[in-house]
Amino acid sequence: MMKKSLGDSLQAVKNAVNNRLQGRYGLDDLSGFLLGTVLLCLVLSRFRLLSFLAVWALAGLVWVVWRSLSRRFDRRQAENAGYLQLRRQARTAWAEWKTRAQNRGEYKYFRCSQCRRLLRVPRGHGKVQVTCPGCGRKMTRKC
Secondary structure, three states: OOOOOOOHHHHHHHHHHHHHHOOOOOOHHHHEEEEEHHHHEEEEEHHHHHHHHHHHHHHHHHHHHHHHHOOOOHHHHHHHHHHHHHHHHHHHHHHHHOOOOHOOOOOOEEOOOOOOOEEEEOOOOEEEEEEEOOOOOEEEEEE
């Protein structure tokens, strides 16, 4: 009988793992975020006052493994979609804040009282009548 090489043995293990994981959900964006959070908790748990974070890191790791081995694709996709929506909202809010901070000397920002859309008017023009492009409401603002 011929002896198997190390490469053949590793390939056999890889094939066995792949066969075992068929039909499982795997990793997604939420899992990546959770793994990053787990890593951060582990690093911070090295400090004496934050040692309790090690428990949170372990719980997060268990949750990531549980999600990745799940066969409930619909629920895991819904969780991931909720996470992606929150991430999109946070990125939009950050970009909006950054733009407002850069332009605060040139423009005055406010929200439409009817549709809550963000509007801007140039500073230094006194009272200006503004029409909201979202709902068409006319407002007078001092800038």
